[in-house]
Amino acid sequence: MISPTQFQLTATCPKGLEQLLAEELSQLGASDIKQTVAAVNFTGTMETAYRACLWSRLANRVLLKLAELPVKSKEELYQQLQTIDWADHIDVDSDFLIDFTGASEAIRNTRFGALTVKDAIVDQFRNKFGRRPNVAKEQPGVRVSVRLKYDQVTVAIDLAGISLHERGYRREAGMAPLKENLAAAMLVRAGWPSLKAQSGSLVDPMCGAGTLLIEAGLMAADIAPGLLRNYFGFQGWLGHIPAIWNKLVAEAKQRREQGMSQQFPVICGFEPGYKVLTKAQANIERAGLAGVVKIKQVDLAQLTPSAIEHMPTGLMITNPPYGERLGNEASLVYLYQHLGEKMRQCFSGWQAAFLTSSADLARRTQLRSHKHYKLYNGALECALYLFAIPEENFATDASIKRASVDKSVQQATTHIRLSKGAEMFANRLRKNLKQLKKWRNQHNIHCYRLYDADMPEYAVAIDCYNEWVHVQEYAPPKSIDPEKAAARLNDIISALPVVLDVPEKQVIVKRREQQQGKKQYQKRDSRGEFMQVEEHGCQLLVNLQDYLDTGLFLDHRPIRHIIQQQAKGKRFLNLFCYTASASVHAAKGGAVKTTSVDLSKNYLNWADKNFRLNGFSQQRHQLVEADSLAWLKEQTQRYDLIFIDPPTFSNSKKLNQDFDVQRDHGELIMQAMRLLTREGVLYFSNNFRKFKIDESLLDKFKVKEITPITIDPDFQRNAKIHRCWEIRY
Structure with a gap:
């Protein structure tokens, strides 16, 4: 304490x-203000402290310092805490909680530090009164803050109790809720206090649970955020002075009444999801802002100038998704591109701001920020980007304002401007499409590889499945700047809908890293969404979402066709069959019997669906759940046509020992040849780049590499995609 009426x-x-x-604390009457990391120290009366609790829109907690004590050991921590008369602060019949932060050489664990402080307090009470207050984890009577730094502890009473950002109105939140005090800071930085004074409007085009809208409404109505709370930490503290607090609350209620009676600026939000919109409406009502803050069920993509043309210019502000994936990377890129388009088309002449953790996503708006501020959303470093959106002719054109009823104009509002890098990539895609067009038309190809790291700096594989696009990003080397790699991926994602004329939601993005064994088949999602595709007369199911691979290896298209052409009247064996697409081709070609072996029950179920889709039952087409090599050793039935495409390496728990294609392929082929008829043929394929075929096989059988005829034009840019051999007696 500095004086009887002043507190630190x-x-x-x-x-x-x-x-x-x-700056806010200065306006609330604080003095001797000094900033530190994530905190501001100041001096004030009890009224100043209460006013900060009631009116601060930015603080988390307000701590009233009791003492600053040197501590070099656990014993000294205990002894120093005994120098404070805790009966002045905590009722013996009440309860309390210790918040301990920091560490030192002697006290390295916060839990240990909190326990020592608790012992010091309760022992003092037990010695003085013969009984002690209890420790409570939820809403304690008093919350004691102890911060250890450089062998010194600062002991304080937490006047807030729970964090001040918890106003009390938000019981319903979206998937990634924005903390109320961060939302308030965004509004202050974006200039809302002055814009509302000029009767400017505020719009959040992706309002979610409505936090930005509600905080803007509280500012506009001059409502103290603390009025919405039911409890503060000081209310159980013995130093609390109710008369001062009650006077401040009465003053705040009077200001709220006056604020709610004034003419309000337009405060409006848009949210596509009905469930989230319902939550936002409930939050608005709990905040006492029903009728002041309005929300409408509108998707960003459907937002048109007519939706806001009646509003005075003001501030467009939003907190779009970032950091975590929104379905996949493509969704985020397209979201920011559309946000930029809507900012230009619908908010010409407005001020604008949005928060994001990705500078590259911010650039996808194609708008230049005149200022940005570093902010933290939890531990995540973000930036608040501020824009002055210029007047543009097309934004005020009457035909654009009628876009909601004019389909052609509505399409124009979603036009995407490509960056220089995205345009360069788009040109490469156009070139590849032109080269493949004749081949695709001649052979009725609907699923094909369009691009495979043709330009090293754009390291992705792009496959087209009818009207869907499957993008696999190769993990960049550690030498590549992650931000630069992300920007290049975003260039790729931007270009695809423009070049291929497909809806953005039909672009699926995954990352492919070096895989071992069947790790490439591990599940990524659980949507269970299958799509039917056609290949040489066969109907096959692919899944673009749930796994790294899709259920159909496109590079094996030619060998599957060869099998189909040779299968008539033959018995076909497919080892390591995956989803048995080669077996379906054999059945389509007239095989009298097919046997498909794989260790995965999930993929065999998928294979069963493929057979049924083509009208084939398991009566003549057997699916076997087994380790292919172990299964081979126990078989005696002969086959006329065998296909083997093993993984490079597998160490599945279902295996007695791991499988290595280079080490084990000799025995695998020997066992398979034992089941092959004298006139039969075995096709062996794998994608291990350094693979060398066992020379002992060359002495025993007729072995011919046929890789060139098993590579279609869409894979000729990457001829090492696989190697394939024909093996006969």
């Missing part, structure tokens, strides 16, 4: 808000 206080806040919080 600290207000904590999210990192990046220190300057704003210092």
